[in-house]
Amino acid sequence: MRKGKAALLLTSWKIARAYWFSEEKWSAWRLLLTVISLNLGIVYILVLINTWQVNFYEVIQSHDYGGFMEAIGKYSILAGCLVVVRGYQIYSRMLLHIRWRRWMTERYLSDWLYNKTYYLLQLSPDHDTDNPDQRISEDIELFVWLTLRLSLDLLQDLVTVLSFIMILWNLSGIVTFSVGGYLISIYGYLVWVAILYAGFGTYWTVKTGRPLVKLDFDLQRYEADFRFSLMRLRENAESIALYGGEKQETWSFGQGFSKVVATYQNIMVVRKHITWLTSAYTQISAIFASIAAAPRYFSSQIHLGQMFQIVDAYNHVQTGFSFVVDSFTRLAQWRAVVNRLNNFLISMEMVRSQSPKASKLDISRKIFSTYSAKNLQVLLPDGSNLIKDFSLSIKPSEKLLIMGASGCGKSTLLRTFAGIWPYASGTIIVPEGQKVMFVPQKSYLSFSSLREILFYPEIVKGDNDKKIQEILVMCKLPHLVDKLHKVADWGQTLSLGEQQRVAFARVLLQRPSWLFLDEATSALDEETEQAIYQMIVDKMTNTAIVSVGHRSTLMKYHQMKIELNGAGNWAVKKISR
Template identity: 40%
Template sequence: MLVENKLAEDQLAKVKKFTLLRGIWRVGNGYWRSQEKKYAGLLLLAIISLTAIDVYLQVWLNKWRNIFFNTLQDRDLAAFFDSIFLWLILTVAALAVTVYQRYLHQILELKWRTWLTERFIQEYLHSKKYYYMHISDNSIDNPDQRMSEDVKLFIELLLKIFIWFLYTLGILCSFIIILWQLSGSFSLSWQEWSIVIPGDMVWIALGYAIMVNLIVAKFGQSLVHLNFQQQCFEANFRFGLIRLREYAEAIALYTGEQRERYLLKGYLKKVYDNLYKYINRQKVLDCLIFCLYRGAEPLPYIITVPRFFSGQIQLGGLMQITAAFDRVQKSLTFFVGWYKELAKLEAIVKRLANFMDMMEQMRLVGGNSAIRVIASPDMTFSVEGLNVRLPNGKLLIHDFAMKLQAGDSLLITGPSGCGKSMLIKAIAGIWPFGEGCTRIPHNQQCLFLPQKPYLPEGTLREALLYPQSGLTCPDEEIVAVLKKCNLNDLVELLDDRENWSHILSTGEQQRIAFARAILQQPPWLFLDEATSGLDEATEKRLYKMLRNELKTTGIVSVGHRSSLLPYHDKILTIKEKGGWALVA
């Protein structure tokens, strides 16, 4: 209980300390320090170089506006066609830059996403973090979505915003110089004191942009939280649909459609309600942004027109000033135009950072477990001083000890909920809550057959040899074992690739698990109610086969049926309040 509470407190503290830049650095910096950093750096450098060229072309297009409108004012036909030819050259160059910049952007996005997704998968599977998250009371929602959809959106949005920010920064630096050169001046005076301030258009653009940014930041702050909530609610709704597909047969047998519809409607209502709040908030923000942007459009004309009518500037100069003012003003309000994307990025970064925090905490759960699994130099499988607890600290089994030799067999019995399955998980070394020591003979494999066998997608041959991907068995041997397990109908399907967990019945899947044990010949075999879906006659035949085929294998079974007693040398009964009794 103390461990779980400590993890919850640590998680809350990290959420409070979260900042967007810190989160981006934590989630994304590993790629730029990996073995792919040189290639990624070259891609990024090429993208930045093309962005700089794009900025340069935009400066030339701004100069072109001056040239073009002056040819109209001067009624110079030859100069007009020259300006059209210049426009064609600039447009073709801009097209080439845009296409290749986008191409390199997508290549970098693909490389980064592949690397980051593989890193998350590796970390998720390492040290059984995926399992600890599954059994933890303080785990996060939908880690699958975080590794697929959130990683994809993180890289897409981050690169898009970063490249556009560089482009905007280049535009700002270039056009603020142009606007300063084209601007007039204004004077401030008080009594006999006066000062002339040049660059009136620059100062007006700067002041207006500061006002716009402050207003939008004030009204758009709630979008970040709503975005975060929306990601969670969408993921929960998707998870509900996946469960409906996964347990379709059981739901149909229970006639549970109405209940499932109620649950899915509940998930969908949360999606709808939160999205409705988001839409309303976005409506207010869009209205503000529209009014603020539109309000800036007449400003350069209002301020510059007197200079035009006085003959200080030509029509081309007026159009160039207004275009430069628009560029500077929009560059200074970059965060306003991208506020929606930034809010979405912050929500995604927070989810990925929370996922990384949780994986680190699960690593600590496994690393701090007081249940140790030690390689033993002799051939004895032993358990010493084992206390098995629930995640909340409740004691299920107290001071358990046993010894098994090769070929021994042990049956674990007791009432439901007494901790039989958790005991076998603790012996396996995957249950972290408790204390004690398990000693397994050095370099000897343990194979566990759970109540619901796991059959990976792929060929039936791969399912039979799972998880030993490098193990090969002659077809004759596999066929013989399938027939012994009464799976004659599957003999011709060895190389068929199917989702076997959906095709085969529970009983067939459990017989596949027994066939797996016979084929792999493990020194130690653990069965957690592995025959619950079988009739007693089939159960009897399979256990007889185990004893005949695996004479030197130590077997530990969890079960309720008295029919299992004849196939085990020792009986362990789990009692209440942590008690137990071992009888030979």
């Protein structure tokens, strides 16, 4: 158990320390010290209020109206100061929260996108990260909030205990009783009573609530899986509608949501038991201090003001000792969040560091006149050969067509050319300073304006709407010329054929020197396909084009073809006219 707790604390520190020793460390530490100072200020004011109670109840007991009004005035000042300090404390804590979250979000996004880690995570069968988007959008927020809340609450509780325990010790006096003829004296008995009471509550809270850690972890995962399945339905609405798959989808959603319901019901049971325990603990503690202090009051060892001071001090000490009791649900949630974020970090590190069964692909940019591949070995994730000993030099303005049966590795060869397929070895030489563009079968269309989509991934510059509109017409998209500035989910709004024509409009606008097309016209009819290819060939005479396709009609737009047989072998042939 101790080893597990130590490992958890080390893991949480590993996640947190990156921010506290980052380029923002000085402002972060200054803000943290401000929050801590305000917390200490709150405790100090509470000590003053505790001391004030002695005088307040004394003037009431002696019917001193003047003293009563003076005490009210003092309390008003103390209460006003407490309100102001608490306001600044909340503001400072929230400011630290959002700065820390912003930094962590930027860091995790950068790591996720670095060297196409997001893509490698999908390819890796061994990674232990579900729903990376939720790790970044939700778990970082929870980690920052819970870490600040728990650590600052713990610090404030410790300071509160140390501040009030001396008051309680001094007011406790000495309790003496006889056991077997021996007199036993207990100093500060109210302190020991508070410690025993808090220890009892902590033990039973931990024992009762231990299952919450795993249950909260599972609930987060099931919720994310259910939300992802709903998103998949929206993204594939047309295909599902054509298949008439509503019944199957309903069953699938029901299966996913049933896990959410079952886990939530288990959490309900555990939290019901914890609520019973903590509620009883709190209610008993409200009167427990009075019962504990009663012997001294009724034996006239303390007066009424001191009686109320004891009750207030006892409640503060007992609350400080009861950190685990009051925060157990948050502690369980925090532990689950730390585990999820740690798994995410480990998975990203693993997919970046793990070498596939073949050696790594060497990609270099040189001042070369050709886009070259040397001694490529392209494998499947299980280590079997897909393409063996592949070497090729693509000259400027050259047009090549890659053909072969489905599953023979055509698209994977293009992924290797792009440097994103991790199960490959050999050398790729990319001409330095020249634009390379890869166009997949289904191009990515972000949720933004059509104008921004056409320049993706570049940032839109200048006012060239007229040129863009001319290119849209050339790509048989005249109905989109007046929608350049419309923001929409174009991936859902446009048909697959329209999306492919938008991709070619993007090509004409960005004019790469090396263009790789992965069945980029598969959704177009032959007449439109030929018109698009002819336009690309005519308008981009200096661009080298490498196409993956099945239709023999594409041959007339290419000079050479590469045939793959799926067994690792390949051949380059000249296309006869």
